Amino acid sequence: MNRFYLLFGTTVALVASAWTVSGLAQDAGPRPPIGLFGAAPPPAPPGGAMLPPLPPPFPPPGPMAGVEFDDIDDFGPPPPPPPPPGMPGHGPRPGRQPADMCLDRMAAKAALVAYTKARLNLTSEQLGAWQEVETVLGGARQDERAACAKPLPNPEQVDALQRNEGLRTRLASQLDRLNKLDGPMHKLVALLSPEQRQVLDRLPPLPF
Numbered sequence: 001m002n003r004f005y006l007l008f009g010t011t012v013a014l015v016a017s018a019w020t021v022s023g024l025a026q027d028a029g030p031r032p033p034i035g036l037f038g039a040a041p042p043p044a045p046p047g048g049a050m051l052p053p054l055p056p057p058f059p060p061p062g063p064m065a066g067v068e069f070d071d072i073d074d075f076g077p078p079p080p081p082p083p084p085p086g087m088p089g090h091g092p093r094p095g096r097q098p099a100d101m102c103l104d105r106m107a108a109k110a111a112l113v114a115y116t117k118a119r120l121n122l123t124s125e126q127l128g129a130w131q132e133v134e135t136v137l138g139g140a141r142q143d144e145r146a147a148c149a150k151p152l153p154n155p156e157q158v159d160a161l162q163r164n165e166g167l168r169t170r171l172a173s174q175l176d177r178l179n180k181l182d183g184p185m186h187k188l189v190a191l192l193s194p195e196q197r198q199v200l201d202r203l204p205p206l207p208f
Helices: 002-028 069-075 098-120 124-149 160-191 194-202
Strands: none
Touching: 098 124, 098 194, 124 160
16 A cells, blocks of 8 residues: 555656646747737738738827927927006007197196105295296297197108208207206205205206
């Protein structure tokens, strides 16, 4: 009985060893190539004819909205977003006439004169000299108002000589007003206190 079990165990061991050696030999042999996702490609049909290659799993990207990716740089960077709308009353309004803009400049000059008078805080003795200054400035405003009412010439019909003549006329008018303002300004400054003169020196010059 013991010899039977011994022979049986030896036989089982030999069969197991042969099975293991056979499996190792199969693993060491050549393996078929593996496809993209682990699947082996289909075998070639008899006769040696090759099947057409399989398409890629993901097609290449096509044109985007009619523009190739390589052509995007040719168009440059995207334009910046439009600025936000401004507050009402800011910036030039469409359809304004030159006469209106001229009157706006006159109003700004008048506001500067009134601001200068308020900042100086003039005394009753100084108001007489200031009135002489305002008289000269008021005459300048009347001349400017009359100029604003005149229609502007067509720039295409004005030659170089006419432009020079217009500039000479304006400069001569400004020089005449400046000469008229010189005497009243000296009289006013002589009556101002040191503190008032410091305020006047910091303010913009009076428009003439």
